[in-house]
Amino acid sequence: EDQVTQSPEALRLQEGESSSLNCSYTVSGLRGLFWYRQDPGKGPEFLFTLYSAGEEKEKERLKATLTKKESFLHITAPKPEDSATYLCAVGGGAQKLVFGQGTRLTINP
Amino acid sequence: DTEVTQTPKHLVMGMTNKKSLKCEQHMGHRAMYWYKQKAKKPPELMFVYSYEKLSINESVPSRFSPECPNSSLLNLHLHALQPEDSALYLCASSRGGGDNQPQHFGDGTRLSIL
Numbered sequence: 001e002d003q004v005t006q007s008p009e010a011l012r013l014q015e016g017e018s019s020s021l022n023c024s025y026t027v028s029g030l031r032g033l034f035w036y037r038q039d040p041g042k043g044p045e046f047l048f049t050l051y052s053a054g055e056e057k058e059k060e061r062l063k064a065t066l067t068k069k070e071s072f073l074h075i076t077a078p079k080p081e082d083s084a085t086y087l088c089a090v091g092g093g094a095q096k097l098v099f100g101q102g103t104r105l106t107i108n109p
Numbered sequence: 110d111t112e113v114t115q116t117p118k119h120l121v122m123g124m125t126n127k128k129s130l131k132c133e134q135h136m137g138h139r140a141m142y143w144y145k146q147k148a149k150k151p152p153e154l155m156f157v158y159s160y161e162k163l164s165i166n167e168s169v170p171s172r173f174s175p176e177c178p179n180s181s182l183l184n185l186h187l188h189a190l191q192p193e194d195s196a197l198y199l200c201a202s203s204r205g206g207g208d209n210q211p212q213h214f215g216d217g218t219r220l221s222i223l
Contacts, residue, residue: 031209043113043199043214044152051209087151091208096165099151 002027002092006100013078013107021073021103027092033071034097035064036087044087047073078107112136113215115200121221124190130218132183132200138213140206141183143175144199146217152199158183159206190222 003026013019025033032051036044048057050066057064061082063074073086085104089097113134122128132141140159144152157165158177172194174186183200197219201212 031207032211034211036214041197041216041219043201043216046211046213049211089151091210093208095206095208096154096157097208097212102149102151104149 002090002094002098004088004090004098004100006086006088006103008103009101010104011106013075013105015079015107015109016077018074018076018078020075021086021105023071023073023088023100024069025071025088025090025092027090027098029093031091031093033066034089034091035071035073036089038085038087038102075105078105080107080109083107113200113202113213115198115215115218117218118216119219119221121223122187122190123223124192126190127186127188129187130185130198130200130220132185132215133181134202134213135181136202136204136213137180138202138204139180140203141177142201142203142212143173143183143185144201144214146197146199152214156185157206164206187220190220192222195220195222 005024007022035047038044048064053068085102087102088100116131143155146152155169156175176184197217199217201214203210203212
């Protein structure tokens with residue numbers, strides 16, 4: 001059974017304090033790993049897709065990386081507006097995405 | 110602004126009411142999805158439509174009835190819901206029906222069952 005585990009569950013940072021979120025996955029065959037950002041009361045906003053180990057994607061202060069067992073979402077010099085829940089999901093061949101529980105990120109000014 | 114539009118944004122209904130949730134996308138996507146999301150939990154898949162045909166039903170109770178009139182529209186018909194059905198209902202779409210493409214979500218309908 002495909003499984004996705006995100007850590008930490010919650011993270012508080014000061015503005016400008018860089019850190020990383022982890023997404024560990026177990027799938028029979030990875031077809032895609034997806035990162036989303038979700039603000040309260042809104043739907044998940046698509047950020048990145050990663051397909052193979054070694055792949056990296058960047059957008060503003062966010063950088064996503066992928067290995068054969070996990071993905072990291074690196075946040076560099078975050079700002080308060082980066083506060084959100086970050087969701088990781090994988091496609092493992094069952095024609096549907098499996099989501100992790102998410103990491104609630106809070107950036108204090 | 111998202112490219113997947115859901116209406117209404119909020120809905121309050123009694124357990125004997127019948128209502129419908131609507132979803133529309135104009136990205137030319139051929140797969141559409143319904144998810145249910147409870148507070149502080151990830152989205153939970155309910156139904157998948159691929160090329161206007163129902164391809165996945167995650168053992169959802171029959172009081173939820175999906176409909177895909179065309180490739181741009183997705184409805185979710187609600188009848189005789191229970192208080193535990195109160196949640197955020199999300200619609201999503203993707204280019205194809207596989208799990209190797211990103212899904213794009215609407216902002217959801219906040220449903221409250223009295």
